[in-house]
Amino acid sequence: MHLEATNRTPEISISETALEMKGECYPEDITAFAEPILESLAEKLKACDVYSVSLELRYFNSSSAKFLFDFFEVLEDAAVAGKSVSIEWRYRSTDNSMKEAGEDFGEDMEEADYQLVEI
Amino acid sequence: MDSHDFHKLLLSRGTFFCYSGLLSEEVLTAISGIVREQVTDIDNNENLTTRVFGIFVEQAQNIIRYSEERLALGGIGTVAIGHSNDGFIVEAINPMNAENVERLKENLKDLQQMDSKDLRKAYKQRLREGPPEGSKGAGLGFIEIARKSSKFEFDFVESPDVLFVLKAWIVP
Numbered sequence: 001m002h003l004e005a006t007n008r009t010p011e012i013s014i015s016e017t018a019l020e021m022k023g024e025c026y027p028e029d030i031t032a033f034a035e036p037i038l039e040s041l042a043e044k045l046k047a048c049d050v051y052s053v054s055l056e057l058r059y060f061n062s063s064s065a066k067f068l069f070d071f072f073e074v075l076e077d078a079a080v081a082g083k084s085v086s087i088e089w090r091y092r093s094t095d096n097s098m099k100e101a102g103e104d105f106g107e108d109m110e111e112a113d114y115q116l117v118e119i
Numbered sequence: 120m121d122s123h124d125f126h127k128l129l130l131s132r133g134t135f136f137c138y139s140g141l142l143s144e145e146v147l148t149a150i151s152g153i154v155r156e157q158v159t160d161i162d163n164n165e166n167l168t169t170r171v172f173g174i175f176v177e178q179a180q181n182i183i184r185y186s187e188e189r190l191a192l193g194g195i196g197t198v199a200i201g202h203s204n205d206g207f208i209v210e211a212i213n214p215m216n217a218e219n220v221e222r223l224k225e226n227l228k229d230l231q232q233m234d235s236k237d238l239r240k241a242y243k244q245r246l247r248e249g250p251p252e253g254s255k256g257a258g259l260g261f262i263e264i265a266r267k268s269s270k271f272e273f274d275f276v277e278s279p280d281v282l283f284v285l286k287a288w289i290v291p
Contacts, residue, residue: 007148007151007152008148008151026176028144028145028147028148029144030256058169059169059172059173061173061176061177061180061263062177062256062259062260062262062263063180063256063259065242065246065259065263066246066249066250066256066259069246069247094165094166095165095166095169096166097166097169097170097267100239104239104242104243107243
């Protein structure tokens with residue numbers, strides 16, 4: 001699954017072993033945007049042993065925060081179920097708000113390996 | 120007021136962007152690129168302009184979702200962005216249901232009292248608990264505006280229906 005970036009959505013690639021998301025996220029219809037991604041992610045996680053995720057967001061709106069929260073929950077649940085899940089939250093060194101967001105999402109990650117990466 | 124006076128009024132108060140009318144997600148898509156470009160043209164501090172843009176999106180989506188005056192695709196309201204030596208201001212005005220005024224007022228007063236640490240905590244708690252009853256989004260919009268702004272003010276003007284006014288200042 002590969003989605004090109006639009007004005008309001010990030011570029012997303014989902015393969016058997018990895019997911020990458022990069023750009024800005026404030027979709028017109030958050031449910032229509034989120035559902036296929038969460039479904040595809042859950043499917044890939046079920047079929048694999050090791051999965052890695054890389055997120056590099058410049059901006060997301062408050063509706064997307066809920067999507068990201070659900071997204072991380074899917075990953076943590078898979079890790080709790082015994083999958084090896086690693087996550088990188090990438091943020092620019094000058095971007096304090098994306099750093100804080102990364103820290104906050106990371107607080108709930110116990111079994112998944114969660115790293116903040118300054119770029 | 121003459122048309123040119125209206126134009127001059129906007130310029131005199133530093134308003135460089137103003138949209139008034141039906142706001143829908145489609146309209147937001149159409150104008151967001153222009154808003155970004157204008158804000159970035161005024162200030163090249165990317166963190167600052169992302170805060171301004173983020174508040175603009177939340178304000179616009181409030182009108183889309185909650186304006187009391189509705190058309191099929193969205194809500195009627197006004198959203199404007201201005202700039203002065205002090206920084207940016209994002210303003211939104213829309214009619215609202217008088218029944219919700221008290222609750223909204225209390226909610227916004229609470230947010231005004233919070234410092235950045237409290238707001239960060241409130242945002243996270245809301246995220247965990249899920250949207251409150253009656254919310255059409257994540258229930259995070261006002262917390263987000265409070266977090267990203269330097270300060271914000273609100274007013275409820277009876278004229279005769281209630282107009283909700285929300286102003287957020289963003290300074291470096």
